[in-house]
Amino acid sequence: STKEKIALLHGAHRVGKRTDATMEKWRGYGLGQFIHWGLYAIPGGAWNGKQYNGAAEWIRSWDGIPKSTYDSLNYSFNPTAFDAKAWAKTAKQMGARYVTFTTKHHDGFCLWPSKYTKYTVKNSPYKKDIVKAVVDAYDQEGIDVILYFSVMDWNHPDWRYDIKTKEDSIAFERFKKFTRNQLIELLTNYPTVKGLWFDGTWDKSWVKQAAFADELETEMRRLRPGLIIGSRFRADENGKRHFDSNGVLMGDYEQGWERKIPSKIEDVHGNDWDCVMTVPENQWGYNAAWNGHLKTGTELIEMTARCVSLGGNFVLNFGPKGDGAIRQEEIKLAEEIGDWMKVNQEAIYNCEYAGFDKQDWGYFTRKTGTDKVYMVVFNVPLSGALRIKTPSKTAIKKAYMLADAEESFVPEEISADEYFLHLKKSTNSKPFVIVLETLKAT
Numbered sequence: 001s002t003k004e005k006i007a008l009l010h011g012a013h014r015v016g017k018r019t020d021a022t023m024e025k026w027r028g029y030g031l032g033q034f035i036h037w038g039l040y041a042i043p044g045g046a047w048n049g050k051q052y053n054g055a056a057e058w059i060r061s062w063d064g065i066p067k068s069t070y071d072s073l074n075y076s077f078n079p080t081a082f083d084a085k086a087w088a089k090t091a092k093q094m095g096a097r098y099v100t101f102t103t104k105h106h107d108g109f110c111l112w113p114s115k116y117t118k119y120t121v122k123n124s125p126y127k128k129d130i131v132k133a134v135v136d137a138y139d140q141e142g143i144d145v146i147l148y149f150s151v152m153d154w155n156h157p158d159w160r161y162d163i164k165t166k167e168d169s170i171a172f173e174r175f176k177k178f179t180r181n182q183l184i185e186l187l188t189n190y191p192t193v194k195g196l197w198f199d200g201t202w203d204k205s206w207v208k209q210a211a212f213a214d215e216l217e218t219e220m221r222r223l224r225p226g227l228i229i230g231s232r233f234r235a236d237e238n239g240k241r242h243f244d245s246n247g248v249l250m251g252d253y254e255q256g257w258e259r260k261i262p263s264k265i266e267d268v269h270g271n272d273w274d275c276v277m278t279v280p281e282n283q284w285g286y287n288a289a290w291n292g293h294l295k296t297g298t299e300l301i302e303m304t305a306r307c308v309s310l311g312g313n314f315v316l317n318f319g320p321k322g323d324g325a326i327r328q329e330e331i332k333l334a335e336e337i338g339d340w341m342k343v344n345q346e347a348i349y350n351c352e353y354a355g356f357d358k359q360d361w362g363y364f365t366r367k368t369g370t371d372k373v374y375m376v377v378f379n380v381p382l383s384g385a386l387r388i389k390t391p392s393k394t395a396i397k398k399a400y401m402l403a404d405a406e407e408s409f410v411p412e413e414i415s416a417d418e419y420f421l422h423l424k425k426s427t428n429s430k431p432f433v434i435v436l437e438t439l440k441a442t
């Protein structure tokens with residue numbers, strides 16, 4: 001465009017996608033797991049017998065919950081059923097290729113023994129380093145780890161929502177040092193982690209720290225070359241978040257797709273992105289009384305395919321119980337997704353936007369950089385005819401079922417660059433994948 005660029009000191013550091021191997025690997029993950037676990041898992045959405053409808057991990061902030069009583073939950077934190085290896089096995093079984101784990105949520109409780117606050121696992125009956133257990137267990141399964149970190153910290157006396165007085169500013173300077181120390185500590189303690197997933201960065205106090213946050217980001221990247229940081233970490237000097245004042249993405253991928261998925265490729269502006277999703281409408285931490293619509297395995301598989309078809313990753317959230325065990329409903333979903341992934345993962349891993357027009361039966365994905373296109377079919381039309389519109393001068397050489405290459409199709413050309421694939425039988429009860437080997441005329 002001809003729009004003039006505003007000179008920025010703390011805007012984006014790069015225009016366009018990263019091209020290094022670490023980021024290319026991230027781009028190919030396809031499916032990830034999110035884990036929200038912390039003190040909020042103990043009340044599990046209820047306080048003194050009263051169920052709260054909001055997100056369970058926010059319970060400390062609801063009216064009528066005494067903050068000091070909540071903050072004392074660390075004295076009852078003794079998760080006897082916590083088994084990081086079992087979590088990692090569940091993730092592996094589901095087909096997740098990365099995990100994002102809450103080291104510290106808004107309540108400020110640290111699941112690692114941070115030197116910079118007393119409010120950690122170390123001062124709970126459990127005592128042991130949970131972040132280390134999780135990182136080691138997932139590393140062992142070959143699943144990459146990203147650490148979730150909330151800048152907003154309800155427990156820290158120096159946290160401020162805004163800076164209005166001299167006192168606020170002095171306190172927040174201390175808070176900034178504390179935040180830096182904790183982040184450097186995490187990166188130093190857990191050198192195998194691939195990235196940081198920031199949250200709690202929306203308040204005015206933090207939005208005003210463009211210079212500090214920019215320098216801190218640079219420091220972290222210097223410490224861990226290849227580190228992946230999303231767009232939710234810092235604002236530019238005009239207070240613009242995610243995208244700077246010139247509309248350029250800040251960070252390595254767009255982190256704004258929270259419980260929503262883009263509907264067309266234009267929505268993602270050529271950026272990397274991932275979508276984080278809850279099973280109920282909006283519960284991240286454990287809520288014993290999950291209510292409302294609970295997404296089914298098929299819905300979650302469809303979301304995965306939709307994300308990959310638009311060049312993103314899909315990340316499904318798990319909220320383990322206060323004792324550390326993953327709830328049965330989540331285990332079942334992980335199994336259902338995993339069973340599907342075992343047969344169809346080729347259409348999900350290392351795939352990208354295919355460049356084909358979207359059709360009503362489902363989603364196209366493409367094995368990155370190749371001529372292999374996948375049709376992930378969710379809605380079979382009554383006619384049994386699946387429409388394909390190819391980009392111009394693209395021929396379909398072969399079409400066959402991914403689960404059974406013997407079952408092949410002869411595409412019927414119905415007009416220029418437009419075909420029908422006629423399904424032989426529609427006995428499929430699960431979404432299925434058809435492979436297209438294409439050939440582009442040069």
Ligand code: JFZ
Nearest residue numbers: 036055057058199200256258276284
């Ligand atoms: C935040 C947290 O407050 C929440 O508890 C959970 O951890 C989630 C993953 O992140 O919630 C958000 C953050 C950003 C948006 C919405 C909810 N957003 O950008 O629309």
